[in-house]
Amino acid sequence: MRIAIVSDIHGNLTAFEAVLADLRQTSPDLILHGGDLADSGSSPVEIVDRIRDLGWQGVVGNTDEMLAMPETLEEFASQSKAPPSLWPAIREIGAATRAALGEERLAWLGGLPRSQKHGPLALVHASPESRWKAPNPEASDAELESVYSPLGRPVAVYAHIHRSYVRSVSGMIVANTGSVSLSYDGDRRATYLLLDDSTPTIRRVEYDLDKELKALSQCGLPHSGWVAKMLMSGGPQIP
Numbered sequence: 001m002r003i004a005i006v007s008d009i010h011g012n013l014t015a016f017e018a019v020l021a022d023l024r025q026t027s028p029d030l031i032l033h034g035g036d037l038a039d040s041g042s043s044p045v046e047i048v049d050r051i052r053d054l055g056w057q058g059v060v061g062n063t064d065e066m067l068a069m070p071e072t073l074e075e076f077a078s079q080s081k082a083p084p085s086l087w088p089a090i091r092e093i094g095a096a097t098r099a100a101l102g103e104e105r106l107a108w109l110g111g112l113p114r115s116q117k118h119g120p121l122a123l124v125h126a127s128p129e130s131r132w133k134a135p136n137p138e139a140s141d142a143e144l145e146s147v148y149s150p151l152g153r154p155v156a157v158y159a160h161i162h163r164s165y166v167r168s169v170s171g172m173i174v175a176n177t178g179s180v181s182l183s184y185d186g187d188r189r190a191t192y193l194l195l196d197d198s199t200p201t202i203r204r205v206e207y208d209l210d211k212e213l214k215a216l217s218q219c220g221l222p223h224s225g226w227v228a229k230m231l232m233s234g235g236p237q238i239p
Contacts, residue, residue: 002027003121003195005177007034007159008061009051011041011097012181012231014215015190016050018207019180026194026203032116034159034177035061035125037109040227041181042215044097048105059123060112062131062160066090067098068110076132089239092222115151120198122151126160134158137165137176144169155198164191164202175200181231188234 004023009016023031033056038044040063051058066073073094077087098106114131116123126134127147135143144167148156155173163185164178178191190205209231216224216231226239 001119001195001197002029003118004028004031004192005034005123005157005159005195006031006056006180006192007125007177008036008162008179008181009033009038009041009047010036010063010179010181011038011044011047012190012212013041013043013046014209014212015180015205015207016047018205019190019192022192022203022205028194030118031056032118032123033058034123034157035059035112035131036063036159036179037061038101038105039063039067039097040093040221042212042219042221042224044100045105048101048109052108057116058112059114059116059125060109060131061125063094064109064112065131066094067101068106070094070098072132083238085239089223089226093227096220096222117151117153120153121155121157121195122148122153123157124151126158131160134160136161137163137167141167141169144174145172148172148174155195155200157193157195157200164193166200166202173198173200178202182227183234184236186234188231 037047125131157175159177162179164176166175177193180190192203194201213228229237
């Protein structure tokens with residue numbers, strides 16, 4: 001069975017459409033989404049509506065949770081060591097995205113499950129216990145085993161960190177999907193994960209970045225210039 005996991009679209013319709021075109025070529029039997037669908041992009045409404053129309057099952061991401069329940073951001077921010085300048089920008093982007101989506105879409109985002117299990121695969125956004133905290137690719141085998149073995153599947157897949165990788169840990173495969181938008185690994189292409197009978201492959205997909213940058217500049221999103229810098233650099237930036 002071939003399963004595709006598409007995650008961290010972040011409202012980037014141009015990248016999403018390129019991934020859809022690639023999916024038509026790879027022809028998976030099942031497509032799942034890994035959350036973080038709408039926030040920080042030019043087209044949050046279009047992405048949520050397309051995912052729902054496609055009928056993809058998936059999991060709730062931290063920004064989905066943040067949009068539906070803003071208090072979860074404040075809880076995380078109060079414990080985070082990130083630069084203080086980050087939080088006002090995230091709050092303003094979230095408020096604008098929330099207003100665009102409306103209550104019904106927000107309720108749908110907030111109601112997404114925390115995990116999906118299909119055959120050998122278990123999918124979470126960040127970790128089984130948190131939508132906000134996840135190991136990095138450099139994590140030790142012991143940490144990965146501790147975090148993901150409770151899922152009870154031979155293949156554990158997560159997203160969130162925007163850095164794709166595949167590791168073999170104590171007889172279990174741990175893989176990260178990477179991100180459709182806002183890559184943090186220096187590669188600006190859209191990324192998703194394809195499982196072919198439990199063998200994971202990271203797919204990189206070119207998309208028209210200039211088209212998305214134009215859409216972003218015209219959509220009225222607060223701090224769109226900051227988001228554009230991340231799209232262009234393929235890495236995180238401080239607002």
